[in-house]
Amino acid sequence: MSKAKAVILLSGGLDSTTTLAIAKSMGFDCYALSFDYGQKQKSELIAAKKIANNFKVSQHYIMKIPLADFANSALTDKNIDIPNFKKTNEIPVTYVPARNTIFLSFAIAWAEVIKSQDIFIGVNSIDYSSYPDCRKEYIKAFNNMANLATKEAINGAKISIITPLIDLNKVQIIKKGISLGVDYSLTISCYQADENGKACGICDACGYRKIGFKSAKIKDPTRYK
């Protein structure tokens, strides 16, 4: 019997790479989906390619979408600086409007075409609690909508949006990934990594990542500038 297929949203960061490792360990035939959505730093896409290759996914598709034309986010707008790390409950300027909704929408389209019912996304409701589209109630509502949206769904297929990291903190995510053999030196979390993939060490994403490795008592393999 052939393996069930799954679509995995892969940014090239720590969370999505761990999510891919989990999907793989569950026995899925993995199809990785990344987006060139106008993010200022492109090194995460280079990382995503290496990771997809490393995990021998059946297909890795990098979809180019002009979301940055709409988005007024620090991740896409050259005129908005990436802020330094600060734990907060406010939605940061790195928020990109409706990003996960757009990504997941393309994922259900691809899933329908390749006859997959399982979509993995590495959202995390703990460290990124202030992003609206990382919360459980959002994922549940998206899943409910997805099950009404497609031809396959109408014909009885049941789509599952799978979020294996949703209740884990960074330490638990890193430990899970290490147990599955993830090489975190391949991953890039930094919001402003340079063209060689070196991280700034001071943005929110670097902040959470650093604390994660330190608390997990695992040597941080990140290459800093």
Place this chain on the structure above:
Amino acid sequence: MSKAKAVILLSGGLDSTTTLAIAKSMGFDCYALSFDYGQKQKSELIAAKKIANNFKVSQHYIMKIPLADFANSALTDKNIDIPNFKKTNEIPVTYVPARNTIFLSFAIAWAEVIKSQDIFIGVNSIDYSSYPDCRKEYIKAFNNMANLATKEAINGAKISIITPLIDLNKVQIIKKGISLGVDYSLTISCYQADENGKACGICDACGYRKIGFKSAKIKDPTRYK
């Protein structure tokens, strides 16, 4: 007081143009959003531009997305012929996976950026009852998800996905449009119009449109090949 802004999904066809006319008549400041998603015929985008201009929308954005790379639809795949008109309850080969979900996802992103809470889409549950993403329960589920998806929603904005045509048949849609002064000669419904905007007269979209004008006893302004 400035007018409330609305995002209107505009394909250049009869339904979406009527929807734009309705939004305009309700007093909204209209932002039209079209997609170059790899559809074989591009004349609908030329029509959309003319219509947006005709209605003096505040902005018309044509977003290019490579959905055709995924989609195995007669609308995007050169190897699948557009079938002739046939009333059916089956989902036709012109179905594009998750199309409305992707379009609406970009619409909520744009709405958030321009501070709009109202999104218009000309879906119709009567003539296109077999398309999963044209049904009321789908729109309701999308709206529910949208209200959990964005920063604006979290901050208390209430998004409305407005579907003024959902309960209307083609005759009622045409009569409504005519009462609002819509020039239907500008619109293109045909799935395979030629580069001059001339319709085939035999596809599903032409079939519904022809019957509509005939039953409404209104001269069909469509230019056929």
